[in-house]
Amino acid sequence: DAIDDVTGSGLEGEGETLVFAGLNWDSALVQSGVARYIVENGYGYETEMIEGATVPLFQGLIKGDIDISMEIWLPNQKDAWAEATAEGQVFSTGKSLEDNWQSTFIIPGYLQDANPGLKSVEDLKKPEFQALFAEADSGGKAVLYGCMAQWACRAVNEGQIEAYGLSDIVELRDPGTMGALDAAIEGAYLKEEPVLFYYWGPTKLANTLDMRVLEQPDPSECADNDPALGCGFPTAEILIALHSDYQGEGYEELRAFLEKWDWNATNQLAAEGHYGEIKDDAATSEEAYRNTAIWYLNNNDAWQSWVSADAKDRIIESLAA
């Protein structure tokens, strides 16, 4: 440490390594890429990313193997999050992805165009639409590709179906994993087949496919805004989370930066689009996300208000290099 102090730059992150959670979906990967560039060049941290599945990564965050996760989808990890914060193992510096949405009842654009009568959840009760989504093994019920059984939104799906009186009309099917759900949706779109599904945004799939949300009552109509009682989803809280070590002294600038972090659908769309263009030129995906971050930081200046003045200078300097 002493040597660091003598030879170092005196930056907050000197000699510190921040380990990011390598969640395997786009928004998390893009946000992590931008955040990594900023903390590296603005605050002198080294960064690493460990890739893995959601649950193991959250365990890693609790244990301290992961220092920072850019996206904790609170509704889905509510119990684990509550427990970990109660134990003082993790804390949040505020929201990350803004403009997010989720809905249990989505149909493809082509389907709605072909069936203009299918606009709201109530319309599913019409036999022709029920039959539209029926599958060979659903006993005539409409099949809904729901939220993963291990996520909290599953319970919401169940509650909504119950509350809307769709119990005998809709069969809620567990896709198992996010990847499986994505594949099922993409497959249906390619084949232009009828499909009824749960999804959320901003995500690559929601941005590229024409998704139409069936009308549901506004969340405010339900007690405690609880969608499980028969309303649409309210906006979710998506948090940036850190391991408790970073709650103490010496990380003030880092925390200040993350608290100001403000990432919305527009940023996400733009960065993701650029990533799609350049990814084949990079040797590794990590490099691709880094290049995306550089592009983003060069072409937007919203970020300049998230960081301290010194940091901003350093970042601009390194971008120019």
Add this chain to the structure above:
Amino acid sequence: MSNIEIVNLWKVFGNDPEIVFEPENINKTRSEIQDEFNQVVALRNVNLSINPGETFVVMGLSGSGKSTLVRALIRLIDPTSGSILINNQDVLQYNNQELENFRRHTVAMVFQHFGLFPHRTVLENAAYGLEVQKVDTEARNQKALEVLELVGLSGWESSYPSELSGGMQQRVGIARALAVEPDILLMDEPFSGLDPLIRRQMRIELKKLQQTIQKTIVFITHDLDEAITVGDRIAIMRDGEVTQLGTPEEIVTNPANSFVEEFTFDIPKTRVTSVSNIMVKPSSQEFDRRYVVAPESIVEDMIPLVLETGDPIPVVDSKDELVGVVPQEKILELVAQSARQEYSEE
């Protein structure tokens, strides 16, 4: 019954058998060829003619090519060159269809380790050959029961081979071969896996059976005693070649080379020599009709008689005419010769 004609038969195992026939290699020994080219000459220019109804024994040490020869007869291996005529048809020219028919009707084989089907009952084993001929169940079971009766296995039809002793298993093997009523029976060391007592019993039974069925039999063994007991003629093989061919008597009394001689050490000459070979001209046409022998009789069988009577024994042919006499001295001479050979090596 059927005759077999083997002409210039060669079998070379290896990836390049033709190399053996190059003029500069054709006279190389088997081990030279193996060392130089990694090819094994299993049969070298074998010529044999086997008569209908004959029991023809092939013997030799391990690796001498006996099995290769007999397996070539039924095309379990394809010879490298030469031809095999069976009933004047060249077996090596058969197409698949003809070959199947040939195997179904003309030849049948009895294997050293029996080669029974463990998942089939004795009856199903015996009926196998007929089954592949698509004979209907009833007829083939009847035939199978018949041959099982013949080999003394009545009552065991529904047992599995694993429940039988070795000797009984080999009887099943013989029954299986007999069931297809083949012209030719090939037997590759059929009794080698058996206990000595059972083995001798099987030999004797085979002789008896042969009197009933009268097939052409090619019988392989490495036991000279067995060869002499069952064989009408014997071919001795060495390194893929037939080194001597003859009746048991010819081979024992007149070995072609030291190898055959060594092979025949243990066999008393009296056991193979026929009376006609030691009889002398009778001094008169009068003889004692109580003790006559045929010219084909084996000397050993008459030793007790000779020693008992002390007189020369008259030899009488099938027309009941005196053709010679056997004086006691001649027999003793032969006994002495037999004895002299034993242990002469020590």
Add this chain to the structure above:
Amino acid sequence: MSNIEIVNLWKVFGNDPEIVFEPENINKTRSEIQDEFNQVVALRNVNLSINPGETFVVMGLSGSGKSTLVRALIRLIDPTSGSILINNQDVLQYNNQELENFRRHTVAMVFQHFGLFPHRTVLENAAYGLEVQKVDTEARNQKALEVLELVGLSGWESSYPSELSGGMQQRVGIARALAVEPDILLMDEPFSGLDPLIRRQMRIELKKLQQTIQKTIVFITHDLDEAITVGDRIAIMRDGEVTQLGTPEEIVTNPANSFVEEFTFDIPKTRVTSVSNIMVKPSSQEFDRRYVVAPESIVEDMIPLVLETGDPIPVVDSKDELVGVVPQEKILELVAQSARQEYSEE
């Protein structure tokens, strides 16, 4: 050299061997016991006494308990009851340590299928027994080379067993056993896997070797010819019991029962009978000194002599005194008996 005393030895394979000793079962036959209790009586009350330096042959059909007996001697199997005294020590009472020592120094075994270590060279195979005794490398290699020389395998030290022929492999087996300089050599059908010629050669070599090494040898075979060639005494086993024990001569000339008789069919009596058994009182003390034989001589060896001279042959003992004469008739009688037995079954 060492003597072996086997007393009331039983071996019953199965999960409840004691049941055989129940008073109501003790007299049941082997197959009854097998059917009723699923126990196999491999040895039934065997009593044998084997003298130092003797070559003792155990013979019998497959399954008669030969291997069980010899394996009990080296405790590869533990007998059910009885005792085995070797050098007056009860082998069955040995603890692990004593047993290892006993196996390292007192006995050594030669196996039917050689039981060589395929991953070790011939030299390392031969040295194995010394290696487990922790003899240092140089000394054990020297000894191994010595015994390999003795069995005629010099030059093959660094080959692997798979590169050797069967006969050579068995020589390695013998060398491995000799290397530990055991008092007793156990040989379980050592030559059964070999070709007949090589087999005879090995027998003869064993006899020669025995003259050099003078060990106590327990030799197992199911071949009577082999038994007679190598054995000083022979025990014939049947269904786990010793059914006859005696010299080759006793067994061939005087079979205890029809089973042994059948076994000995193929052996000419002349080959085992000693002169002392057929000689008669000399009529005078004068005799022709040119043709004398010892009383222990085998009759067969003197047949040529007898037939050549025609006269009775004088028998002279080691003190050069005339003890009898063998008239030609006696020999002929024996020849006749030998012959009569052959094929009598047919």
Add this chain to the structure above:
Amino acid sequence: MSVTLEKEKLSTQESKENDKSYIIKYGISLVVFVIVMGLSWVIHLMKITQITDFPVNFSPPVTNAIDDFVDFLVVNFAWIFDWMSDQAKVLIGKIRDFLIWVPWPFTILAIMYTGWKVASRNVGIGSAIALLLLGLFNLWVSAMVTIAIMVIAVLISIVIGIPLGIIAASSNRFDAAIKPILDGMQTMPSFVYLVPGIMFFGLGNVAAILATVLYAIPPCIRLTNLGIRQVDIAVVEAGTAFGSNRMQLLTKVQIPMAIPTIMAGINQTVMMALAMVTIAAMVGAGGLGADVFRAMGQLEQGDAVIAGLGIVVLAIVIDRISQGYINNRNQTTSIE
């Protein structure tokens, strides 16, 4: 004796020579290693990127081609996939519903009877107890769902695998061609074909069965092949010598004798299929795998362990019954 002494000298000499040659051998290896490491160091120092990095990247065009190909298949062969998927879904649904519908005491009795008959009394009773435990730990329905998927996947594996195994046994070229493919099927991560599988067949059991069959079929093919090939050559020759044609040889001799090995292959196929139940759950197949997966997502160690043990119990029951069958059969029909 003189000969012996000479030999001895020779042998010690040889062993010394061996020692020396070892030193030389290792020495050379060491020198080579040091040189290579030195060179590596220099290369890194001089940043010769041609040697540290690969000069070209074939990946983008190929990955794009694959993407397009998958899309092409999905779009153009949708009707086939949908048809197959529908058939399978109906069948699986029926089996699953039936298994759940049958009251558990009957199911347990049936398994006990089968185990007893096919294997041994102990296996029968053990299986019954094991299944009872599944029920008592509230895993009955999940277990039946898992079994339904299993049954279909294993049946498909058998129907496809055994004929392929037979062909592989009779053609060395086919065998050589299929070998790396089988290796590939077992090491290729299921995720790779799960995603296209879902795009083809939709979410749920069908994709799960596809993944399971791909993973579980290799032992069935391999052991059928092996079983036929290792049928005692002497017996096959006997069959040939009596004029059997190829078909007769196969049906009357080779296959009947290969049955224990083929059964071992099926046994392994079942085990592999069971190892895939959690993967299957990742595409929504339900059953015990889904229990494990869900418990893991909710950090319920205990539930995950119990459901996992449920899978293990199923595996052991199936294994013991089929092994018992194989052993019994082996005992009755083998010679020696």
Add this chain to the structure above:
Amino acid sequence: MSVTLEKEKLSTQESKENDKSYIIKYGISLVVFVIVMGLSWVIHLMKITQITDFPVNFSPPVTNAIDDFVDFLVVNFAWIFDWMSDQAKVLIGKIRDFLIWVPWPFTILAIMYTGWKVASRNVGIGSAIALLLLGLFNLWVSAMVTIAIMVIAVLISIVIGIPLGIIAASSNRFDAAIKPILDGMQTMPSFVYLVPGIMFFGLGNVAAILATVLYAIPPCIRLTNLGIRQVDIAVVEAGTAFGSNRMQLLTKVQIPMAIPTIMAGINQTVMMALAMVTIAAMVGAGGLGADVFRAMGQLEQGDAVIAGLGIVVLAIVIDRISQGYINNRNQTTSIE
């Protein structure tokens, strides 16, 4: 002949009897089935829930106990786990960094040389081409990361597995005890121990290696056991007859002769370990598995296939080299 005729009658009679007995047998089965189904139907109709549902549920107390136990372990033995984990992480990191650091031409040459020497010329060249392809498809670094984890996992499996296999070979009781555990280890879904694994050892390679070892060790134990047990009994007896004690028998006879089988076990261990790389990637092990996993999350079929094929290529290279070694060794030292 009269005997034969009688027999014949007997046999046809028998076969008819057989026909009849079949009908009876199947008839009975059918009747039983119908009755059971009818009963089931009645039970459902009458809603006798004691028979359709299980009366008790043992699950809650047991799952709670397991949860508590895991927590207890984590809290009380954290220091041991952390220490182990730290050691392992340093080691794996070093190996990984080294493999990445060595310029690829040297690595490829080294593998080629090994393949050539150990197996055959074709295997050597084939391996080199395969590795080159990995590089050209931009998978080099991932492959090296995967290999690093693999090497550690396989080494641990060998170090633990072979001694256990030896013990299992010499003790029937241990063998019987370990058998269901091994079955369990191979069918228990990895997810079940992944989460506790992370709680003990933290995220990353260590938990991944734990999961890999648990899945990959059974073949090593099984085949060591098998290899020793199937050493020709005659050779073992020869060893015994010369007074070898147990240790000598083991080291001088049984293990040397079992080596080909043990090598086959190691080969299988490597294959199993490779089959775990995607699971390992889910807990942060990186490498080719992570490439597959990431591609799946982004619905990039092509990338997933390429990375998946990378794993397959690695597997086949390792397999062919080790199989070649086994075959060569088998040829040189076996009798017959």
